[in-house]
Amino acid sequence: MTNLVQKTLRRLDARLVGRVSMPGDPGYANATAIWAKPVGPMPCAVAHCQTTGDVKSAILAAHDCDLALSVRGGGHDWAGRALCEGLVIDLSGMNGVEADLENCTARIGGGARASDVAKITDPLRLAAVTGACSAVGMTGLTLGGGYGPLIGRFGLALDNLLAAEVVLADGRIVLVKSDNEPELFWALRGGGGNFGVVTMMHHRLHDVPSVRSGMLIYPFTEAHTVLRGCAEVASSAPEELTFQVGFVFGPEGTPVIIVIPTWAGAPEQGETQLAPLLQLGTLLANTVTEMPYATALTIFDPYLVYGQREWMETCWLPSFDGRNIDGLIQAAETSVSPGCAVFTHEFKGAASRASADETAFHLRRDHVLVEILATFANGSDPRVEQRHREWARATRDLFIATALPGGYPNLLAGDDLGRVAKSYGGNAERLIKAKRRYDPDNVFRSIPLPVMTAKASAHGGRATTEISNQGGHTR
Numbered sequence: 411m412t413n414l415v416q417k418t419l420r421r422l423d424a425r426l427v428g429r430v431s432m433p434g435d436p437g438y439a440n441a442t443a444i445w446a447k448p449v450g451p452m453p454c455a456v457a458h459c460q461t462t463g464d465v466k467s468a469i470l471a472a473h474d475c476d477l478a479l480s481v482r483g484g485g486h487d488w489a490g491r492a493l494c495e496g497l498v499i500d501l502s503g504m505n506g507v508e509a510d511l512e513n514c515t516a517r518i519g520g521g522a523r524a525s526d527v528a529k530i531t532d533p534l535r536l537a538a539v540t541g542a543c544s545a546v547g548m549t550g551l552t553l554g555g556g557y558g559p560l561i562g563r564f565g566l567a568l569d570n571l572l573a574a575e576v577v578l579a580d581g582r583i584v585l586v587k588s589d590n591e592p593e594l595f596w597a598l599r600g601g602g603g604n605f606g607v608v609t610m611m612h613h614r615l616h617d618v619p620s621v622r623s624g625m626l627i628y629p630f631t632e633a634h635t636v637l638r639g640c641a642e643v644a645s646s647a648p649e650e651l652t653f654q655v656g657f658v659f660g661p662e663g664t665p666v667i668i669v670i671p672t673w674a675g676a677p678e679q680g681e682t683q684l685a686p687l688l689q690l691g692t693l694l695a696n697t698v699t700e701m702p703y704a705t706a707l708t709i710f711d712p713y714l715v716y717g718q719r720e721w722m723e724t725c726w727l728p729s730f731d732g733r734n735i736d737g738l739i740q741a742a743e744t745s746v747s748p749g750c751a752v753f754t755h756e757f758k759g760a761a762s763r764a765s766a767d768e769t770a771f772h773l774r775r776d777h778v779l780v781e782i783l784a785t786f787a788n789g790s791d792p793r794v795e796q797r798h799r800e801w802a803r804a805t806r807d808l809f810i811a812t813a814l815p816g817g818y819p820n821l822l823a824g825d826d827l828g829r830v831a832k833s834y835g836g837n838a839e840r841l842i843k844a845k846r847r848y849d850p851d852n853v854f855r856s857i858p859l860p861v862m863t864a865k866a867s868a869h870g871g872r873a874t875t876e877i878s879n880q881g882g883h884t885r
Contacts, residue, residue: 429457431456432455462609469607488720488783506519509534514616524540527540559652572587576609597848600837628691629692644730653670653671656738677700722783754778757778758776762776773816819833819858
């Protein structure tokens, strides 16, 4: 650490009243703890921000000594992009949530997780559109997209973003909405945390007094029957019904098929709507019942183990049909450890009705997101890590013949250059222009984003694309 960096961080620590953690400090380990065990160089400092002013001070400090910046929100990104080797802006202390009943909206702090939001909205019999897990940060989820159990009825999380307070790279603080900085508002919704630090969001709330949800577990020996039955139900299910399917390993070390339905319509119709999913095969376990939305967000919690190494692949499928069902089953049969799993997420209804250019998120047609997860112990033999990575890539390859171009940017690896460019479709050029306008020096780098190289255009030639993928807002 140079003298300039040390002096700058000491000044920042004085400004934040002792809320800067550095290596060797008692709180440094907790300050850099995220879901996926980080690898590589660790941050030289973490700024624990409590106000928008704190965030501005941290950004300017990093600029003064040319430090890389990243933002730690929920800390749930598999690639560990919440941590960079420079300065981390920690928003976990900015997790406040306030509901506005008159306008049916919520003011959500930049560091709030889904559980923080549901804690406030559940007693009001309201819900924000969240992801499927309680621990996921709302800001990173929203900026990148936001698949979740309410997607069919209310769209993506980003479709429900009404305004955002953003600290830009030059320290300016702007309130972004449809009639103020509209181009930045467009880019934020799908372009991720690549334009600034979002310290507060206004989200639309919805009347959801309860949901009917839970986990159905079927034996893997009945996988074909169960999954084909799910596909048949999905083909005619109303928008209020979404479900995830996939496989995990049970306590006995063998794979099982899981189905997680969520009925978000009229409570009195829930039991009837979910009845076909309970008759797909031999039920090993059934926790489906009517519950508060906050409870539904905890269904995956027992399966989330923090501090392990993670590798993830993803793809988009036009539908969950017989060919893709065979691919999922083959993935389970070829898995290399109990740390392997595959999950699906539906995209339908309200999410599909938005036009492709309404937000930076491009893929506005019914489809299925596939999440391929390979987990292994920290410190494993490099050969173990390699086997898990190869399994995840081979599993994605099983779906190549039917997959749609690109992939969900919130889950893509930054070096997957070709798919990143395709993920934004016809919105890529507009997104590039927004990036040049609001963050020309590429200070903020979160989910993979196509960025035009200045070198090509400087010589009058045709510009090419490169990828920026480290730091910034993550889930």
